[in-house]
Amino acid sequence: MAKIIGLPKLSPTMEEGTLVSWAKKEGDTVDVDDLLAEVETDKATMEFRSFDRGVLLKILVPEGVTLEAEVPVAIIGKEGEDITELLAQVASAGSASAPKSASAPEPASAAGSQPAPESPAVSAPDSPVAPAPEPAPGGNGGRVISSPLVRRLARERSIDLRAVQGSGPHGRIVKRDIESYAGPVAVPSRVSGERLPPEVRQATSMRRTIARKLTESKQTIPHYYLTIDCDIGPLSDARAAINSELEADGKKVSLNDLLIKAAAVALRRVPGVNASWVGKEIHYHQVVDISVAVAVEDGLMTPVIRDADRKGIAEIAEEVRDLASRARDRKLSVEEMTNGTFSISNLGMYGIEEFAAVINPPEAAILAVGTVREEPVVEGGQVVPGRRLRFTMSCDHRVVDGAVGAQYMAALKRIIESPLNMLL
Amino acid sequence: MRELRYREALREAMLEEMERDERVFLMGEEVGHYQGAYKVSEGLLDKFGERRVIDTPIAEAGFAGIGIGAAMVGLRPIIEFMTWNFSFVAFDQIISNAAKIHQMSAGAIKVPIVFRGPNGAARQVGSQHSHAVAPFYAGVPGLYVCQPSTPRDAKGLLKTAIRSNNPVIFLEGETLYGVKGEVPDEGVEELIPFGASRVARAGTDCTIVTWGRPYYVAMEAAEQLAGDGTECEVVDPRTLRPLDMGPIIESVRKTNRCVVVHEHWPYGGPGAEIVDRVQREAFDYLDAPVERVTGLDVPMPYALNLENEVLPTKERVIDAVKRVSYAK
C-alpha cells in the first residue's frame, strides 16, 4: 500500500531542513537505504535515504524548500497504485504546514497593536504605616544588620532590633548583644484609630497535630464530666513524710507524683475505666500506663509512665522528671509518647480550681487536677481549716457509664483521703 | 582496647575480610613481593599467596578496569593505588564505569569494589603527588567516599567498604599511616557504618567540622582554645558520601557558629557542600558567617616553608574560630 513519506529528523537537534535536491524522480524504483534526496540540516547536508521499498509515485515538494521535520515530501507505493486519497490527505494538511521558504514579512497582527497595559498606580506616599525608623548605627541606610540567630531570637522575644547596639563587624548585632540587652520589649506602636492586622504565623507541625487530635476527640467522643472534692491534707502529709525519708538521697517527690500513683491504683480497683473504644470492640487494658500532660514551648506533650500502679513513688517521680525535661527538649521517642491507657492533666500550679480536659484518644478518660485550696471546712459541726482539691474526670460514654465513672471517683477519693490505702 | 597504628588497622581490616571471604583479593603496584609501598599490605602475600595478593605493572587504568570487571561478575576486589594522584589515569574507569554500571544496567549488575590508597600531601613531594582528591570523587552519585581520620575508623570503615555492594573510594593519608590510636581488641569485630558523623570532642562555643589529616590540627587548636575558655565541638563526618549532616547541624544549633577545616582546595568539594548545608539547615541559628580553613588555592610547591603555608595550620583554625566568635 502506498504511503506518505515525511521529511525525517536527520540529527538529534534538527527541527527543519532544506530539501536541496532529489536523487530520484517520479517513477523510479526505490529500495531500503536508497538515496532519495539531499537535505541541509542544522549540522550538515545529510543524505535522506529511504526506509521503504517500492516506486516513487509522487514528489510533493520542489527542491530548495525549507520544511519542518515530518512534513510530507513524497509518496512511495506499488507501480500504478491509486494515490488520489493520499494526495487529498496531503492537501488538507498542507495549509497547516506550508513551506517556510517564502519568508514574506508577517502581517502585523491585531494582537500586536494593542496598547501596552497601564502601569500600576504608584503607591501613595502618605501610607498609614509607622514612621520611618531612625537610621541604624553604622550608617547602613536604615537596615538593621544582625545575624540570623539574632533575628530569630528577636522575633521570639519581641525585641525591636532597632534599639539594640551591635558589636559585630559593620555594627552587626550578634548573640551576645541581644543577650545583654535589657531594654523594653517592643510594643507595636499604634496611631490612634488605626487597626493593626493580625500577625500571621504558620502553625508548627506540633500545633497542627494537637489541632487534629483534639478536634477529632471532641467531635467523635461523647464526653461527660464528673467532679469530686477531696481532702488533700493526708496526702500532703504523706508527701512531707516521704520527702524527709528521701532527703538523704537528695530526692524529692511532688504531690503530682503521688496523684499519678493514686490514680493508677484506683484504676486497678475500677478497671472499667482503664479501657479503649476500638471500632466495634472495647479493649480492657491489662496494664496501667498513665499519660502525663506536659506543657512545652508552643504546645503540649504526653509522655507515658508505664505500669504506674506497680512502681514506687520515688521511681515515678524520677521518671516524670526525666520525661518532662526531655519533652521540653523535644527529645522524646514516639514510643515514649504513645499507648497510654489513662491521662492526668494538672493546672493546679496556675491556681485553676477545676477544669474539664479533652480526652486523649484512644484512652477513655482523663483526670483534670485543680489547685490545693486552703479554706474553712465544717467537720463534726466545727469549722476547721481544711486543704481541698477538686478533680474532674472527662469520660468516654461509649466505654465508661456514669455509674462506673462515679465508682472510680469514689475509689480515688478513698485513696487520697487515706493514702495507706495505696498499700492494700 | 589496644593501640594500633593506622596502617596496622588497615592491614587488619584487609586480613580479616580476606580470611572471611575468598572472593576478596588485593591488587595493585608493589602490594605483594615489595610488601606495599607504604607497608600497608605487609605480610599479606605470605598469608594469602599470589592468587589473592596480585602485583601489577604500572597500569592504573588497566588494573582498575580489571577490578571493576571482576566485581561485575561476583569477585570483591580491593584495588590499591600507590597514591590517589595516580588514580587520575584511571578516572574514566571509576567515573564512567564503576559509578555507572548499576544504574545503566537498571540494577542488574553490582560493582562491589574498593579503591584505596594514600591521599593528600605527604611531605615535599611536589604538586603532582600532593592532591587531596575528595572533591573529584565525592561529587559523583554511584560512589561512596570514606576518609577516616583515626586508626579505629580506618579499620571499621574499611571492613564496611569491603563488604559493601557498591564502589567505594577509600582515602587514607601517607602522613597518617604512623598515627597510633585505640582499636577494638582482637576478636571484637567493629563495622563502622557509612554516613555516621562522629562527635570527636564535645563543646559549646563553636563547631569545627574536619576530617583526614587536618582533624589532628583542629583537635590541637581546640585544646589551645579551651585554655582561653572557648570550648569547640569537633565533628568528623568520616564518610564524605554519604554525608551525615545530622550531628553537624545539631552541633551548630547549639554553638551558633561553625568552622570547616579540610585539606582540599577551597573551590567546591565536600567543604563547600557542608557550608551550603549548614547555612540552609541552621540559618536561624547562625550568629556569624560559616568560615573555612582549607588548603590554599595553589598547586602544591616543593619548598617546605611554602608547603606549611598551604596546608591548614593550628593558627589558621584558631583565627577562624575567633573570627566567628567575634573575639579579639
Next chain:
Amino acid sequence: MGTPLPDKDDLLRQYRSMMRIRRFEEEAARNYAKGKIGGFLHLYIGQEAIAVAAVDALRDEDYIFQTYRDHGIALARGMSAKAAMAELFGKDTGCSRGMGGSMHFFDVERNFLGGWAIVGGHLALAAGTAFKSAYNGEDRVTVCFFGEGSTNIGGFHEAMSLAGLWKLPIVFVCENNQYAMGTPLERTSALKDLSIKAKGYAMVGDRFEGHDVTLVQQRIGEAVNRARTGGGPTFIEVLTYRFRGHSMSDPAKYRSRTELEQRKQLDPIQVVRERLLELGVQESELEDIDLEVDEEIDEAVQFAEDSEPARREVMMSTVYAEEGDS
C-alpha cells in the same frame, strides 16, 4: 586452512538471525527519523555476520562485551526485539529499563555484559571478567568487541598488556569497519595490518574478512577454544564495513558512493542468501523467513510504542546497590 562446508539448517538459522538485526536496525532508523528515538543511534547494518558468528562460537555461560554499536550482538545473543526496541524508545520495558538507551544494552541473563560508550574503556572490564574465570578456575571465555578506532587509545594497550601478561581467557575482536567515525584507518594508524599488534602482547593474532558468517564462526571459534583450554588470549582483526554513517547524524561524506556500492556487493546477508540458494533452499523459504522477521520487528515497534515510559523510582533506586548479603 579451508572453510568447512556449512550445515544447511545452521545457515538458515544464521540467515534469520542476521535478517533480524538488519530489519531491526532499519526500523530503528525509521523511528529515529520520526523522533521516537533520541540521542545517538549507531547501526550495525553491514556487520551482521560477525555478531551472529561469534555467538555461535560461544557457550551460553561465556561473557560478551561490545561498544555502543551494540544492538546486533544483543539480538544475536537472543535478546527479544521488543526489549531492544523499547530501550531505544526509552521505555520501562526496555532491556535496561530506559536507563541505558541505544549505547547501553545489557542482558545479564545471557551474559551479554553491556554496550559501552567510552572508546577503549570496556576492554579492561572484559579482561576483568576473564580474570575472574582464571581466579575461580572456571573455563568461561570472555569475548570483547571494539572498533579499530579503539586501538589507538591507552585503554586498549593496558587491557591487552595485562591480558597477555596474565594469559587471561579472552578473545579481543576488533571489528575494523575502516572508519573511526569519519577518519579512515590510514590517517589514524601507522600499521595497516592491526593484527600485528598482538605480537607486542605475546598473544596470537588473526585477521580475516567479516562478510562470510561461516568463516568468521570458524576463526573466532579457534580463538575461543584456545582461551578455554589455557592457551591465553587472542587478538583478532575482522575486516568489515558499515553501510550507514557512524551514527544517525553522520552524513558519511568521507567515503565515496562508489566505494559504498562496491562494498555492498559483499553484503553478508546476500552472501548467505546466495549460499543457501546454492544449497538448494527455495527462494520462497527465504521470503517466508523475511516475512516472519518483518512481523517480529513490527510487533517490537508497536510494543515499544505502547509501553510505559521509564520510571523515576527505577532511576532513584539504582544509583546504589542495596547493601547486605555481601
